[in-house]
Amino acid sequence: MEIKALKDLLPYCLENCTKKTLAVIKAEDDHTLTAVARARKEGAIEAVLIGDAPVIKNLLAQIGEKEEDYHIIDEAGEREAILKAIELVHAGEVDFLMKGLLETKNLMSAIVAKTSGMRTGRLMSKFDFVEIAQYHKLIALTDSALNTKPDVEAKKQIIQNALDVMYSVGIQKPKIAVLAASETLNPKLQESADAWKLKQMWENGEFTDCYLEGPISIDLALEKESVEIKNYQSPVGGDADMLVCPDLVSGNMMGKMMTICGGRAAGIIVGAKVPIVLMSRAAEIDDKFQSIILGAIASQKGA
Template identity: 40%
Template sequence: MNTVAPDAAQFTNRTIFDGLIARAAALGAVPYAIIWPCEAHALAGALQAAERGILVPVLVGDSTLISTAAHEAGLSLAGHRIVEAATPALAVKRGIELVHGGEVHGLAKGSLHTDTLMHGVVAQESGLRTGRRMSHVFVMAVARRSEPVFITDAAINITPDLTTKQHIVQNAIDLHQALGFGAPRVAILSAVETLNPKIQGTLDAACLSKMAERGEITGGLIDGPLALDGAVDPTAAKIKNLTSPVAGRAQILVVPDLEAGNIVVKALSFLGQASSGGIVLGASVPVLLTSRADSIEARLDSAALGALYARALKEQAG
């Protein structure tokens, strides 16, 4: 089936996320530690997610700063729990303790730096590491497209080696299935569709495709190397004589490195006005990374992803 529906004009860049938000709310709010929500943008996003029935936010940070931010933004903290932490680093530590105590099922970035949050999460002593490398997935909704596009990894792994890419691919496949979108078609992107020893991404793509054939990556159809046009556009794939089940119909785009991923995501966001949510996978609980520039809408989108994926992980754990 073509990824663009015959009546694709009805699909806006909000259709998909509105559905995810509604589904998350219908299943019930999931407790999340909001780490250092000491500025209005971070606090408002968490409180809006609570109002929509997506998350039960536990606000972890300096209570005075949180209260001041709420007052200045005209937000009410009534009924919301605050866990005291004097610094962002301590807030990360307290949030991780809440995870281990079973009080929250995920972590969400507030107004602290991403490096501070992820340093605490990836530390060996955090107890959140698994056998997988952690990686980030942007889930993007593009107008006139009836299903989301997953892009990975554009936020965590800068120049991933082959083993890391294996984990990146598997994490994205697992998310696609956990969100109810089924077994995905995965394109390993490069600049060309042929092997070129001078372009490492083409060699990695071929290896990943072979690893999938041998069952070392499971749950999706994988092909690469594929250039972006041949991955997502059926006409381009036909012109290029690409006959794989993934070409022209990819649902997950695996970029060769963080720079390429960042460019693809921002091009879709700022030139294509795509909506997006982001999530870090590979830890024992999901981690939501939002930018300080993100709108409340974007924070709600990430919250929906986080709630649905946290629920799926709990169900898998029994």
């Protein structure tokens, strides 16, 4: 099946993936538990809940869930909960992780530590699928959370991480837009120079099974009208599947602006030993649910 909207992730997951086990780190959050419960009831996952067990059990009761349907591990301390989750990954007992009631920086500092064993040799990065009413399909956005000012080699790894996720959901030849202020190369602007270099890499076969355009402005990446007005010639023009942002600030602002304006999103960290579901505490329950499903799919394919 073809995935055009976030609602398509669940049927794709159930059709193409085996049931996966998710570990929620510091699971004492009702919105997170509600999303996890929905994913479990849909048959996509089993769940391990790590945190303050009495609090977790109370929250499960409040949302109408039975505690015996979950594996609950009592680790009230934040660091202890993170380390327990990492231990479960290495033991092969869980397939992916999810951030619960803890700070992202605390989670990721533990994950990226050399002693964690969670590194794969590739840069970790955030992948978001965003659904907006004005666009005809899901748009991938990267990187909005981890890499502050990635150089061209880092961007290459970020793109490969994102490609792995897109392949996992059945998108065969993603169209990648490496964003800059203009489609005209400006060597004085680092993001423009990087985008040009990345296109050269693509032309030289360093990226396969995709189209890559850069530098390209966001209007040319997403708007058919702009493409026609400027007579812009590229298969990516007006039909991009992925937006590669110049840096963390631009990616973060773009993602938040899309959701503020009514868009919906699903987001995971990729490039680690297993995918990590990572959404803001303020995210809608449905967005957290869709992120869990995306994480389950990505874990099937080893993204």
